Amino acid sequence: MIRAASRPCPVCLHHSVSTLHFQRFLLPQNHPLADGYEVVCCEGCGFVYADSAVKQEDYDRFYASFSKYEDKKTATGGGESPSDAHRLAETAECIADFLPNRGARILDIGCANGGMLQRLKGLGFAKVCGFDLPAGCVENTRSLGIEAHFGSVTQHPPGVGPFDLVILSHVMEHLRDLHQAVRGVERLLDRGGSIYIEVPDAAEYASHVVAPFQDFNTEHINHFSMRSMENLMGLLGFAGRKQGQKVFDSTPGMTYPAHYGFWSKTGPAGFKIQRDEDLVNRIREYITRSRAMMEQMDARLQKVLAKSPEVIVWGTGQLAMKLLVETSLAHAKIVAFIDGNPINVGKKLQGIEIQSPSQLAGHPQPIIITTTLHQQAIADRIRHELGLPNEIVFLQEPKATR
Numbered sequence: 001m002i003r004a005a006s007r008p009c010p011v012c013l014h015h016s017v018s019t020l021h022f023q024r025f026l027l028p029q030n031h032p033l034a035d036g037y038e039v040v041c042c043e044g045c046g047f048v049y050a051d052s053a054v055k056q057e058d059y060d061r062f063y064a065s066f067s068k069y070e071d072k073k074t075a076t077g078g079g080e081s082p083s084d085a086h087r088l089a090e091t092a093e094c095i096a097d098f099l100p101n102r103g104a105r106i107l108d109i110g111c112a113n114g115g116m117l118q119r120l121k122g123l124g125f126a127k128v129c130g131f132d133l134p135a136g137c138v139e140n141t142r143s144l145g146i147e148a149h150f151g152s153v154t155q156h157p158p159g160v161g162p163f164d165l166v167i168l169s170h171v172m173e174h175l176r177d178l179h180q181a182v183r184g185v186e187r188l189l190d191r192g193g194s195i196y197i198e199v200p201d202a203a204e205y206a207s208h209v210v211a212p213f214q215d216f217n218t219e220h221i222n223h224f225s226m227r228s229m230e231n232l233m234g235l236l237g238f239a240g241r242k243q244g245q246k247v248f249d250s251t252p253g254m255t256y257p258a259h260y261g262f263w264s265k266t267g268p269a270g271f272k273i274q275r276d277e278d279l280v281n282r283i284r285e286y287i288t289r290s291r292a293m294m295e296q297m298d299a300r301l302q303k304v305l306a307k308s309p310e311v312i313v314w315g316t317g318q319l320a321m322k323l324l325v326e327t328s329l330a331h332a333k334i335v336a337f338i339d340g341n342p343i344n345v346g347k348k349l350q351g352i353e354i355q356s357p358s359q360l361a362g363h364p365q366p367i368i369i370t371t372t373l374h375q376q377a378i379a380d381r382i383r384h385e386l387g388l389p390n391e392i393v394f395l396q397e398p399k400a401t402r
Contacts, residue, residue, distance in 0.1 A: 002043055007051050010178040010222055011232045012273055014044030017051060020280070021287050023216045026324035028316065029348040032058045033218045041283070046276035047228045048202060048283050050221035056176045060152065062219075063174075064133045083249040084115065090248070091169065091260075092119035095196060098242055098262050099125075104164040107131065107188060109153055110171040114141030121146065129160065154184040162190035169198045170258075173220045182236050186265065194241065194264045197233075199224045201245060203279055204257035206286040208247070211372045212294040215286070217318040223283065226259050227276040234271035238263040251373050297395045298327040304366055304393050305332050312367045312390070314338040314378055316347075316354055319395075320370035324350070329368070336363050340378070357386060366391040 005017040017040035024036040037052040099106075102124040108117050111130030114137075120128050130141045131151030141148035149157040153168070153175065166185050175181045185195055202223035205215050215223065230240060243261035250256045301323075304311065311332055313320060316339045323329045337354045339345060345356045360367075360382075367382060367390045369375045379392050 005040060005042075005051050006053050007049070007176070009042035009044060009047055010049055010176070011047040011228055012042060012045040012235065013179075014042050016043040017041060018043060019051075020048065020283060021213075021216065023050075023213060023322070024325045025218055025318075025321040026330075026349065027218070027321060028344070028354070029351075031218075032061045037221075039216055039223075039283070039287075041280045044275070045228065045231050045273050046279055047231070048223040048279055050216070052176075052221055054176070056154075056180075059174065059176060059219075060133055060155075064135075081251070083251055087248045088115045088119050090246075091198065092116060092123055094260070095120065095165070095167070096123045096125075098194075098196075099165055101164070103127065105129075105162070105190070106165045106167065107161065107163040108167040108169070109151070109185070110168065110174075111141055111148060112137050114144045114146050114148065116167065116169060117141065117146045118144050129163075131155075131157075152184075153181040156184070156188060161188045162193065163188055164190055164193050165196060166193070167196045169196070170200070172197055173199050173222045173224065176221065178222065178232055179236065182233070182238070186236075189265070192264070194262050195238070196260065196262055197229065198258055198260040199229065201225070201257040201259045202228075203282045204245075204247075206282055206289055208255050208257050209286065209289045209293060210250075210254050210256075211319045212290040212297065213287075213322060214290075214318065216290075218321070223279075224259070225276050225279045225282075226261075227274060228279065229259070229261060231273045231276070233261075233263045235273065237265055237267055237269070237271075239266040254373055294322075294326060297323065300393070300395060301332075301368070302328050304368065305329075308366050308391075309333050310335050310365045311393075312336045312338060312360070312363055312365050313370055314357075314367050314382075315370035316344050316349055317371060319372070323370055335365055336360065338367075340381075357381065360386060360388065364390060366393050368393040368395075370395065372396050 002018050004015050008015050019038045021039040027035050034052050034054045037050045040051045041048050105127040107129050109131045111132050117128045130148040138148045151157050203225040240261045245259045247255050247257050337349050339354050344354050347354050369378050375394050382388050
């Protein structure tokens, strides 16, 4: 059914949408974002996005206070893990090929812990700088000997810039007002400067389903195909100088699709939108596969809960927030929530304080691991580091190892 959107299309600003999916979350206490939204398709250009009423300042507050990105052990963007280091190195090489002048001034907005800038510096770029909202990310980047500031696409510290290249790597999917964001970045560009944009490839979600609805989360509210990115940037007077697709490992054996482009200002040229006819069909396929996976997980949970109505939940991330409203876990008696990310410890979920792994001893109930990406590593920690005998419940069968 076609209806009026509460959030106009972030690409073409059209107001008519059709609903594809309603995503719900159980959020920690005082979480600034919405506990649900409709995933919709724009009737004008075919873009797929979250029709959420949450304001950008709420997202900024989330990244400043709830962000997972400043924890080097659990975050991406710092290159701490081999897979993240490989991803950053490949992207840095791509940027270096596009920008052969090692004297170029480069800004990374959403720099996390400075991993991209560190690699660019290693390739000979001396004039690099980062913006981010979490204070920990800014400090971690500065600890690498790299200039970093509190800032975002629209919040610019005074006296910084202009730049020959501004990097937005896995940033645009998080932003409510894309036109305002690009205009904000444009103000940071020197004459002839370019923007590097990399985002998850929504047209390929269905080919890389690791967890159900993993890409429909509290943070990712825009779902770009290459065509939709061309529509956005073309409307704003930018032309793609080099574009491509990639697949990288988010963790070993877990692939993630993305596309990227270098965009330069060309001035008004009467750009006309080309509707993306394929994206909505690919998103529908993704929704179907995700629902089937969620049903399989729920069947596993029902078997566990039939034997033991009291359980421990390890992990309070995006998948857990969905399972707690979409499956039988919503009705379980949860005696403890455990999370390895220090930023989550002490917060409350369902009125229960989230504890660190060191506080798990003394609870004999089965432990349900609510992540598919790190389930084996967590299981190994439970057995070998913590020495606990609890039954361990996986949401998916572990992959066989040779």
